Amino acid sequence: MPRKDLLPQSESVRLETTSQIVGLFARNLHELGAAACEAKQKRFGTKVFWVNNRHINYTNICQGSCAFCRFRRRPTDSDAYSLTVEQLLETVADAVARGVCEVHLVGGLNASLDLDYYVSLIRTLRKNFNDLFIKAFTAVEIDFISQRSDQSLAVVLAHLQEAGLDCLAGGGAEIFADRVRREVCPTKLDADRWLEIHRTAHRLGLASNATMLFGHMETLSERADHLLRLRNLQDETNGFLSFLPLPVVDFKDRALDGLSALKTLAVSRLVLDNFPHIKVFWPLWTLKLAQLGLSYGADDLDGTVGQYKIVESDHSENVITPETVQQVIRQAGFEPVERRGDYYIPANSG
Numbered sequence: 001m002p003r004k005d006l007l008p009q010s011e012s013v014r015l016e017t018t019s020q021i022v023g024l025f026a027r028n029l030h031e032l033g034a035a036a037c038e039a040k041q042k043r044f045g046t047k048v049f050w051v052n053n054r055h056i057n058y059t060n061i062c063q064g065s066c067a068f069c070r071f072r073r074r075p076t077d078s079d080a081y082s083l084t085v086e087q088l089l090e091t092v093a094d095a096v097a098r099g100v101c102e103v104h105l106v107g108g109l110n111a112s113l114d115l116d117y118y119v120s121l122i123r124t125l126r127k128n129f130n131d132l133f134i135k136a137f138t139a140v141e142i143d144f145i146s147q148r149s150d151q152s153l154a155v156v157l158a159h160l161q162e163a164g165l166d167c168l169a170g171g172g173a174e175i176f177a178d179r180v181r182r183e184v185c186p187t188k189l190d191a192d193r194w195l196e197i198h199r200t201a202h203r204l205g206l207a208s209n210a211t212m213l214f215g216h217m218e219t220l221s222e223r224a225d226h227l228l229r230l231r232n233l234q235d236e237t238n239g240f241l242s243f244l245p246l247p248v249v250d251f252k253d254r255a256l257d258g259l260s261a262l263k264t265l266a267v268s269r270l271v272l273d274n275f276p277h278i279k280v281f282w283p284l285w286t287l288k289l290a291q292l293g294l295s296y297g298a299d300d301l302d303g304t305v306g307q308y309k310i311v312e313s314d315h316s317e318n319v320i321t322p323e324t325v326q327q328v329i330r331q332a333g334f335e336p337v338e339r340r341g342d343y344y345i346p347a348n349s350g
């Protein structure tokens with residue numbers, strides 16, 4: 001049985017300070033995992049969610065300079081690209097024909113694209129695929145579009161929402177501490193702006209997700225601060241669908257060990273008591289570690305994914321079938337439940 005003092009939810013006591021959260025990291029991994037698993041099971045029993053989805057990067061041209069990124073290209077690079085609306089439509093049509101019900105659409109900060117392009121991407125997808133769940137754009141892209149178009153965040157988000165956007169992606173949060181951002185993602189928006197974009201989206205009725213890229217140069221205290229800031233915004237708006245702790249794969253030859261990653265996952269579940277879903281995004285966790293993560297507080301394995309290129313990893317299994325996703329969940333002792341992007345569960349899912 002997990003120790004009582006590791007179960008803030010069951011005692012209605014919240015971990016309120018960064019030092020309390022840092023203290024959790026000193027606890028035994030497996031006790032933390034049991035406490036996180038118990039917190040998850042109180043919400044969802046043995047269910048673990050997955051989605052038949054497709055990640056698509058509409059452009060790899062980016063003027064950013066994130067230290068961990070292996071994806072960005074300069075406009076003159078031979079393999080630089082931007083999808084036209086027609087090319088995107090073709091790609092999505094192929095995915096939908098294969099049963100995909102959610103697209104995750106993100107790309108680089110490409111100065112040759114304007115607000116009309118982004119709105120047109122979304123409007124065209126919505127017009128052609130009424131039931132498709134469209135998750136698109138991180139706060140970093142929304143900030144960029146807002147600045148380039150000289151429109152407020154609210155106006156940009158409202159245009160995209162009106163065109164058919166369902167939900168914002170959660171990327172670009174990295175670690176909120178300025179000290180870390182200056183080194184890891186010096187040209188990205190700061191924490192306050194990231195949070196303001198999600199706050200604005202939530203007020204418009206647009207859901208979103210949140211991430212934390214960890215295991216590079218941040219301290220445990222900075223990790224704790226990141227979680228608390230997310231929890232505070234969720235208390236205010238209740239607009240986040242899920243949280244994805246993302247272990248760094250390649251940062252100045254530093255790679256995170258699996259046990260530390262699992263501990264961070266368990267701590268995330270215990271601290272983020274107002275986030276319904278904690279996801280192990282398997283292309284970064286590896287399928288095997290993600291499977292283990294289901295016993296450390298995660299209730300969602302993401303999905304079939306199809307393509308993930310922001311951080312290149314040694315993991316070659318970026319495409320898996322729905323059958324494999326379900327098998328991985330069952331092997332871990334849980335019940336796979338297919339969901340839509342908004343966590344709606346189709347009647348025939350099981």
Ligand code: SF4
Binds near residue numbers: 063069070
């Ligand atoms: S992570 Fe995103 S914003 Fe940063 S360099 Fe890569 S594509 Fe650009």
